[in-house]
Amino acid sequence: MLLVALSGWNVGQWVERLQKKMPGREIVALGEPFDRRAVHYAVSWKHPAGSLANLPNLSAIFSLGAGVDFLFNDDRLPDVPIYRVVDSDLTNRMSEYVIMHCLMLLRQTRRYDAQQKEKLWDDDRFQPAASDVRIGIMGMGELGQDAARKLRMMGFQVAGWSRTPKQIDGVTTYSGDTGLQEFLSCTDILVVLLPLTPQTRGIIDERLIRGLAQNGRLGKPALINAGRGGLQKEADILKTLNEGVLGHVVLDVFETEPLPQDSLLWTHPLVTVTPHNAAMSDPDAIGALVARQIAKMEAGQEPDYRVDRARAY
Amino acid sequence: MLLVALSGWNVGQWVERLQKKMPGREIVALGEPFDRRAVHYAVSWKHPAGSLANLPNLSAIFSLGAGVDFLFNDDRLPDVPIYRVVDSDLTNRMSEYVIMHCLMLLRQTRRYDAQQKEKLWDDDRFQPAASDVRIGIMGMGELGQDAARKLRMMGFQVAGWSRTPKQIDGVTTYSGDTGLQEFLSCTDILVVLLPLTPQTRGIIDERLIRGLAQNGRLGKPALINAGRGGLQKEADILKTLNEGVLGHVVLDVFETEPLPQDSLLWTHPLVTVTPHNAAMSDPDAIGALVARQIAKMEAGQEPDYRVDRARAY
Numbered sequence: 001m002l003l004v005a006l007s008g009w010n011v012g013q014w015v016e017r018l019q020k021k022m023p024g025r026e027i028v029a030l031g032e033p034f035d036r037r038a039v040h041y042a043v044s045w046k047h048p049a050g051s052l053a054n055l056p057n058l059s060a061i062f063s064l065g066a067g068v069d070f071l072f073n074d075d076r077l078p079d080v081p082i083y084r085v086v087d088s089d090l091t092n093r094m095s096e097y098v099i100m101h102c103l104m105l106l107r108q109t110r111r112y113d114a115q116q117k118e119k120l121w122d123d124d125r126f127q128p129a130a131s132d133v134r135i136g137i138m139g140m141g142e143l144g145q146d147a148a149r150k151l152r153m154m155g156f157q158v159a160g161w162s163r164t165p166k167q168i169d170g171v172t173t174y175s176g177d178t179g180l181q182e183f184l185s186c187t188d189i190l191v192v193l194l195p196l197t198p199q200t201r202g203i204i205d206e207r208l209i210r211g212l213a214q215n216g217r218l219g220k221p222a223l224i225n226a227g228r229g230g231l232q233k234e235a236d237i238l239k240t241l242n243e244g245v246l247g248h249v250v251l252d253v254f255e256t257e258p259l260p261q262d263s264l265l266w267t268h269p270l271v272t273v274t275p276h277n278a279a280m281s282d283p284d285a286i287g288a289l290v291a292r293q294i295a296k297m298e299a300g301q302e303p304d305y306r307v308d309r310a311r312a313y
Numbered sequence: 314m315l316l317v318a319l320s321g322w323n324v325g326q327w328v329e330r331l332q333k334k335m336p337g338r339e340i341v342a343l344g345e346p347f348d349r350r351a352v353h354y355a356v357s358w359k360h361p362a363g364s365l366a367n368l369p370n371l372s373a374i375f376s377l378g379a380g381v382d383f384l385f386n387d388d389r390l391p392d393v394p395i396y397r398v399v400d401s402d403l404t405n406r407m408s409e410y411v412i413m414h415c416l417m418l419l420r421q422t423r424r425y426d427a428q429q430k431e432k433l434w435d436d437d438r439f440q441p442a443a444s445d446v447r448i449g450i451m452g453m454g455e456l457g458q459d460a461a462r463k464l465r466m467m468g469f470q471v472a473g474w475s476r477t478p479k480q481i482d483g484v485t486t487y488s489g490d491t492g493l494q495e496f497l498s499c500t501d502i503l504v505v506l507l508p509l510t511p512q513t514r515g516i517i518d519e520r521l522i523r524g525l526a527q528n529g530r531l532g533k534p535a536l537i538n539a540g541r542g543g544l545q546k547e548a549d550i551l552k553t554l555n556e557g558v559l560g561h562v563v564l565d566v567f568e569t570e571p572l573p574q575d576s577l578l579w580t581h582p583l584v585t586v587t588p589h590n591a592a593m594s595d596p597d598a599i600g601a602l603v604a605r606q607i608a609k610m611e612a613g614q615e616p617d618y619r620v621d622r623a624r625a626y
Contacts, residue, residue, distance in 0.1 A: 010437075089442060092468045096443055099467065100416035103409055109417075116586045119579045121571035123588035124323075129402060129595065130409055153466055154412065155405045258434035266432045273429045275436040282442065 001026045001038040002294075003055070005047035006064070014064070017283035018043070021291040043290055045281070049074040060297060062290050065281050066090055066143065067228055068307050069196035082307040083293055089285035091146045097226055097278035098147040098191055099154060101250045105189055105222050106133055106156075110248070110272075128217040130155030136187030138203075139194035139227060140166050140173065143279075147191065159183060163199070181211055188216030189224065195313040196228035204232040209240045220247030226278040229253040234265060241270050252278040314339045314351040315607075316368070318360035319377070327377070330596035331356070334604040356603055358594070362387040373610060375603050378594050379403055379456065380541055381620050382509035395620040396606055402598035404459045410539055410591035411460040411504055412467060414563045418502055418535045419446055419469075423561070423585075441530040443468030449500030451516075452507035452540060453479050453486065456592075460504065472496060476512070494524055501529035502537065508626040509541035517545040522553045533560030539591040542566040547578060554583050565591040 002025055004015050011029050019027050028034040030051055039055045045064040052061065053076040061082045063071065068084045071077055104110070106128065115122055135151050137144045140162040148158045148171050159172040161183040166173050174183035184190070190212060194200045204225060212221035223246060225232055234255055240246045250272040251265065257276055265271050293303040307313060315338055317328050324342050332340050341347040343364055352368045358377040365374065366389040374395045376384065381397050384390055417423070419441065428435055448464050450457045453475040461471045461484050472485040474496040479486050487496035497503070503525060507513045517538060525534035536559060538545055547568055553559045563585040564578065570589055578584050606616040620626060 089444075092444070093440070093442060096416055096420060096467060100413060100420055100422070103413035103416070104422075107409060107413055109413070112587050113585075115588070116579060119572075119574055121588045123571075123590045127406070127590060127593045129406060131405070150466060153463060154409060258436075259432075261432055266429060272426075274425050275428070275434045277436045277440060280440045 001028060001034065001040060003034070003039045003042040003052075004029045005042055005044045005051050006030070007046045007048060009045055009064075014043075014283050014287075018287045018290065021284075021287035022294070025294075041294055044071065046070045047074070050076045052076075052078055060293075060303070062293060063307075064286050064290075066094070066279060067195060068313060069228060069230065071307075072312050081303075082309070083303050084305045084307055084313075085281065085286060085289060086142050086305045087285055087289050089282050090279050091142055093282075094143045094193070094226060094279035095147045095150050097252065097274075098193075098224065099150050101224050101272070102133075102135055102151060102156065102189055102191070103130075103154065105218065105248060105250075106130055131157065132217040133157065134159065134186055134188045134213065134216065135191060136161065136183055136189070137191045137193060138162075139192065140168065140171075141193070141195075144191075144193045147193065159187065180208075184208065184211035184213075186213055187221065188213050188218050189222045192223070192225040192227045192231055194227045194231055196230045197312040201230050202233050204237070206233070206236040206240060209236065209246055212246075214245075218247065220244065222246065222248040222250070224250040226250075226252045229255045229257060234263070238264055238268065241268060246270070248272070250274075252276055314341060314347070314353060315603075316347070316352045316355040316365075317342045318355055318357045318364050319343070320359045320361060322358055322377075327356075327596050327600075331600045331603065334597075334600035335607070338607075354607055357384065359383045360387070363389045365389075365391055373607075373616070375606060376620075377599050377603075379407070379592060380508055381626060382541060382543065384620075385625050394616075395622070396616050397618045397620050397626075398594065398599060398602060399455045399618045400598055400602050402595050403592050404455055406595075407456045407506070407539060407592035408460045408463050410565065410587075411506075411537065412463050414537050414585070415446075415448055415464060415469065415502055415504070416443075416467065418531065418561060418563075419443055444470065445530040446470065447472065447499055447501045447526065447529065448504060449474065449496055449502070450504045450506060451475075452505065453481065453484075454506070454508075457504075457506045460506065472500065493521075497521065497524035497526075499526055500534065501526050501531050502535045505536070505538040505540045505544055507540045507544055509543045510625040514543050515546050517550070519546070519549040519553060522549065522559055525559075527558075531560065533557065535559065535561040535563070537563040539563075539565045542568045542570060547576070551577055551581065554581060559583070561585070563587075565589055 015029050036055050041060050042052050043062045043064050058080050063084045134157040137160045140160040151158050152170050161174045165175040248270050252274045296303045328342050349368050354373050355365050356375045356377050371391055371393050376397045447470045450473045453473040464471050465483050474487045478488040561583050565587045609616045
């Protein structure tokens, strides 16, 4: 039996789609009556803390979204293997978001939007090309590498920073604390795709932002965070925007979600807010992944993308 | 001697950049005094009609922008070979524009912009993936093929329509009048990159728009014209927008440019206007191309991308 433990998402839709991908398996949702001993697998997205405890035959937990940070908020999380989502559908969606916002910054979309409102035809200003602009990606896992490849194909210069050293064709890579300053100093648009772990919490702070290139072709540097809200210090983002250090910020994630009504980010002219939908988990794509992972397990193989509890990722 | 014959562009900047790319050559701009017999080459962007006549030793005209339609407005255009611009810098810029606007339509950027203004956090609506959406490109020359390749890499389904049949990997191709209806009927986002010729003038009309798919994942079809304003009938675009046939229109080009202040396109909520800057001619990149073309000619070879006067392209 597979237990579906979600909060904030449409449970009925997920149960229906998962059932379609695994027609022979019994699937129950949290809140329905079920025999706790019959549960062998659980899929979770922000399950209520403690709701996966007391499942004596549970053998694995599958996260349904890209991040797994939420799992570690549950101090009664059972000690079974946890698997995260690496799926081409989700990866493609994240790259759509990243490439679109990098292009919008390059092509000054917000400026032309404002000019349209004023019926102003100004075709005179120099337009940098993608090859003039340096994108730096923090987090070079599956998402970061796919975004890097597509940004390169659009003509951008691309660098990447990760915790551990990585070699990626056509991408200048930096790693660790020592590589961070150098990485930032040649970054015009910073794209953050890091997982949220104890090491990365609050990493997007005033000091990091002040390290970004101030000599780029776009004028001031820009920031895109599509990772997790816990990575950023929103007070520092607003301060550096208002002091003219940052030119524009695109945020899909926030310290508190939904973004509170009194947040100054909503109305700041240099901030683009999206409601944590950069890379939606599609029930069909993710359901097929979970079915493949369970089939592997039942064939005696290890499923892919196991979470390292020591790294919380 | 090279004659620079421009209107609407910064002549001084072009002369300076062209001189840098061809240091040994004498370069003059229209309006300065010069010996008409000394002129062997002309570069043009919307030169005043007649200004290239009476140049007895002129051997070639090089256009400085992607289109050459403007040349044929000059009934005293000398009968010498004309060469158009095919340059990776210009091609990349056009693809930036096309891919960005296709992604903005896919990711419903205008909807999320409006929600941000209302401080509305709505992450609940289903988000189609690029692979759910069918882009149809009219005009499969260098620009169309580069855009097609990059749209495919972003995950979109891509089809192309051209005057003559073409085979392109991964792209469903259609051609001629007979292929047009079928092409339109499976197109969710129509991207127009055609040259303006007597055959294509006014091709984007009510009938063409009504042929677009009405069963796509974005709801209503969308139109992006980054070719030439003469391709479109703006009254038909406004009519089909207002009748709910079209969902959104992105226009970089217009029947009259600059777009007149009284055009309803400026303020229509479903229209994005940009000031004919989808693919700017960069003086450095285009100057280097002209230098290469003249060097070829002087080495006794035929320069590339000669215009066929019979096709006006």
